[in-house]
Amino acid sequence: MRKALFLGLSLMLIAGFAFAAGQQEKSATAGQPVTLQVWNVFDPALPGDGKEHEQKYAEYSKLHPGITIQHNIMQYDQLKQKFIVAGQAQEGPDEIHMLGEWVPDFVSMGFLADITSPMKAWGDYGKFPESTWKVASVNGQIYGVPSIASTRVLVYRDDLFSKAGISVPKTWTDLRNAAKKLTSAPAQYGFAFCSSSKAVRGPQEFAVLLWSTGAELVKLENGKWVPGFSVAQAKEVFQLYYDMMFTDQSMPPDSIGWEWDQLDPAFQAGQVAMVQNGSWMRGRADQADTGKSWKTAAFPYDKVPATYLEVKVEGVSKFSKHQQEAVDFMKWLYSRDNMVFVTQFDNLPSRSDSKDSPFWKNDPVWRGTFLDTVSAGHSMPSIPFGPALKLTMDGVQQVLYKKASPDQAAQDFFTGVKNYLDTSVNK
Amino acid sequence: MEGGVKKGTVSGYAYFLPLFLFIAAVYLYPFLSAISLSLHDVNYLRPGNRPFVGLANFGRLLFKEPLLGSTVRNSLVFTLGSVVFEYIIGLASALLLNSTFIRMKNLSKALVLLPWAVPIAINSLIWRFLLSGGYGFIDQLLNAVGFHALVNENWLGDLALVMPTVLFVNVWRSFPFYTITLTAGLATIPRELYEAAEVDGAGWTRRFRTITLPGIRHVSAVIVVFHLIWTFTNFDVIYLLTGGGPLHATEVIPTFLYQQAFVNFDMGYAAAMGVLLFLVLSITVGPLYSWLNK
Numbered sequence: 001m002r003k004a005l006f007l008g009l010s011l012m013l014i015a016g017f018a019f020a021a022g023q024q025e026k027s028a029t030a031g032q033p034v035t036l037q038v039w040n041v042f043d044p045a046l047p048g049d050g051k052e053h054e055q056k057y058a059e060y061s062k063l064h065p066g067i068t069i070q071h072n073i074m075q076y077d078q079l080k081q082k083f084i085v086a087g088q089a090q091e092g093p094d095e096i097h098m099l100g101e102w103v104p105d106f107v108s109m110g111f112l113a114d115i116t117s118p119m120k121a122w123g124d125y126g127k128f129p130e131s132t133w134k135v136a137s138v139n140g141q142i143y144g145v146p147s148i149a150s151t152r153v154l155v156y157r158d159d160l161f162s163k164a165g166i167s168v169p170k171t172w173t174d175l176r177n178a179a180k181k182l183t184s185a186p187a188q189y190g191f192a193f194c195s196s197s198k199a200v201r202g203p204q205e206f207a208v209l210l211w212s213t214g215a216e217l218v219k220l221e222n223g224k225w226v227p228g229f230s231v232a233q234a235k236e237v238f239q240l241y242y243d244m245m246f247t248d249q250s251m252p253p254d255s256i257g258w259e260w261d262q263l264d265p266a267f268q269a270g271q272v273a274m275v276q277n278g279s280w281m282r283g284r285a286d287q288a289d290t291g292k293s294w295k296t297a298a299f300p301y302d303k304v305p306a307t308y309l310e311v312k313v314e315g316v317s318k319f320s321k322h323q324q325e326a327v328d329f330m331k332w333l334y335s336r337d338n339m340v341f342v343t344q345f346d347n348l349p350s351r352s353d354s355k356d357s358p359f360w361k362n363d364p365v366w367r368g369t370f371l372d373t374v375s376a377g378h379s380m381p382s383i384p385f386g387p388a389l390k391l392t393m394d395g396v397q398q399v400l401y402k403k404a405s406p407d408q409a410a411q412d413f414f415t416g417v418k419n420y421l422d423t424s425v426n427k
Numbered sequence: 428m429e430g431g432v433k434k435g436t437v438s439g440y441a442y443f444l445p446l447f448l449f450i451a452a453v454y455l456y457p458f459l460s461a462i463s464l465s466l467h468d469v470n471y472l473r474p475g476n477r478p479f480v481g482l483a484n485f486g487r488l489l490f491k492e493p494l495l496g497s498t499v500r501n502s503l504v505f506t507l508g509s510v511v512f513e514y515i516i517g518l519a520s521a522l523l524l525n526s527t528f529i530r531m532k533n534l535s536k537a538l539v540l541l542p543w544a545v546p547i548a549i550n551s552l553i554w555r556f557l558l559s560g561g562y563g564f565i566d567q568l569l570n571a572v573g574f575h576a577l578v579n580e581n582w583l584g585d586l587a588l589v590m591p592t593v594l595f596v597n598v599w600r601s602f603p604f605y606t607i608t609l610t611a612g613l614a615t616i617p618r619e620l621y622e623a624a625e626v627d628g629a630g631w632t633r634r635f636r637t638i639t640l641p642g643i644r645h646v647s648a649v650i651v652v653f654h655l656i657w658t659f660t661n662f663d664v665i666y667l668l669t670g671g672g673p674l675h676a677t678e679v680i681p682t683f684l685y686q687q688a689f690v691n692f693d694m695g696y697a698a699a700m701g702v703l704l705f706l707v708l709s710i711t712v713g714p715l716y717s718w719l720n721k
Contacts, residue, residue, distance in 0.1 A: 257669070
């Protein structure tokens with residue numbers, strides 16, 4: 001009798017699981033109370049825009065009873081990995097925060113919902129610059145809302161420049177000269193790059209240098225994607241890394257392999273006097289003793305002014321059961337005043353009208369330069385390009401560890417990008 | 428009687444059904460799925476296009492992968508180096524905790540256990556910060572105690588220093604597990620054996636060799652084998668500290684696999700690596716455990 005009872009309970013348990021799974025599906029389609037899953041990097045426990053995001057989530061729930069926002073926070077690499085894993089299981093969040101360069105990858109994988117119609121019908125569509133929609137689009141279809149748009153600039157210590165009696169560099173030659181004058185090793189160096197194997201910010205810095213030689217990362221030629229640069233142009237870039245590290249010795253020797261989480265604190269600690277960086281340094285400036293003397297300028301160029309127009313995009317998973325609710329929520333969150341509110345510390349709003357709000361007009365250092373350099377902004381190619389970006393850091397490391405000359409690294413980089421395009425993109 | 432046994436057996440299997448379904452869902456399905464992936468050319472950038480390629484992924488890995496040799500070598504150095512040092516330090520600290528020199532044993536054990544109790548990710552990120560050149564705590568400490576020559580060493584960026592540094596962090600994090608386990612093992616050795624040996628004139632080294640080591644042999648075999656598996660398949664420590672770099676100097680099989688899967692999206696190839704890793708561990712771990720447990 002006891003055995004039969006136990007057996008019955010086991011079977012009921014299994015049946016219960018099956019029923020619960022079915023019920024969950026049913027409630028989602030019946031328009032019952034909705035929980036929107038939001039995946040992003042905005043941690044309220046850290047300085048930045050996390051608290052502001054959570055405040056807005058609570059406000060939205062209050063305005064829309066029955067809708068709850070569940071905020072899931074992770075770092076960028078985890079965010080990307082988790083989204084891929086979820087996508088393979090045909091699952092995904094209702095809103096995901098993405099780097100612009102992820103969009104083509106995720107679209108190729110079939111994980112993002114096409115939200116072209118609701119976006120084009122949105123009254124605020126025209127308030128976003130076309131360049132930001134371009135990053136959120138693949139083959140003319142829109143896959144997200146551009147939430148943050150920021151260029152990269154030269155962030156420098158004005159007090160150290162005054163002390164050394166030098167002016168802000170405009171060209172690569174000026175940059176090298178300034179970096180040499182600002183170096184008093186081992187306590188202080190003029191400049192530093194990211195060159196980590198994790199390849200998060202390093203490839204973006206590299207791309208700015210490559211664009212500055214007049215090159216592109218890739219171009220479409222006779223219907224095929226090919227490298228948009230020559231070996232000579234890539235060599236110029238690798239040569240700059242080599243010269244600043246070895247010829248000029250104006251970069252910390254231990255900076256080889258640094259990622260952003262080492263570069264930014266090094267600047268904050270005064271170990272380096274100039275960096276190529278973004279608007280989030282504003283948050284660090286508030287914390288640093290020397291923050292008032294942090295200034296910004298257009299990043300020095302080789303042949304043409306260039307910078308990385310970094311656009312962050314908020315997408316909706318193709319597998320979300322609440323796509324309409326997610327789009328409505330994003331339209332509310334990225335309305336003018338709300339966007340200003342959630343980008344007030346580390347980020348810059350993508351909407352043109354947000355940038356004209358009094359909040360930003362009163363911030364000349366962290367607004368003016370970034371807006372002035374937008375016209376020189378380039379974005380990452382709108383094709384899956386992540387694996388090729390890793391090649392940039394392989395090349396930089398080869399040069400900085402003297403395992404390859406700048407010429408050899410440039411040749412390898414060109415061949416690597418060409419092979420990648422042929423085997424993965426043009427296939 | 429025969430019918431009764433048969434009836435009992437059927438209901439016995441039924442009791443296992445929920446557990447079997449759970450294991451099948453959590454272990455068996457992913458395992459079979461990985462094998463299937465490894466036999467196909469699966470790239471997430473080309474969804475829907477998954478041609479069967481047989482053993483081509485394995486052939487590419489074994490005969491065409493330029494980084495295979497250095498990655499396997501790094502994995503072996505990281506695994507064996509970690510387990511050897513973890514065992515030595517774990518045993519030494521367990522002996523110390525078991526001795527009469529240490530008072531407040533429970534508090535001491537809790538303190539020793541701290542590095543192991545901190546989540547791996549937090550541990551690694553803290554070490555990454557501590558090891559930062561110039562402004563990191565380690566440099567500040569070295570400066571303060573007079574080791575000026577070592578200040579500004581690129582602990583995680585120097586090709587010669589990076590593997591020892593990563594090993595150090597992993598050993599620091601893991602040895603407390605050995606300490607606690609071996610302390611428990613030492614407690615099971617009867618005190619009388621030591622007293623009798625002492626009466627017979629056996630010195631400390633002889634007592635250690637003939638009583639202590641045989642007494643903790645079984646528990647040692649278990650933790651060594653577990654840690655060989657855990658360290659060989661460990662991803663977090665190296666990924667968070669160095670990402671497998673610089674120049675693949677700390678690239679181990681799990682970080683390389685991750686690169687293939689989540690940077691190149693070459694899932695078929697990554698799955699082939701995972702299957703090979705499983706085969707290598709399956710073939711080596713059983714005999715190793717038997718040998719250690721002899």
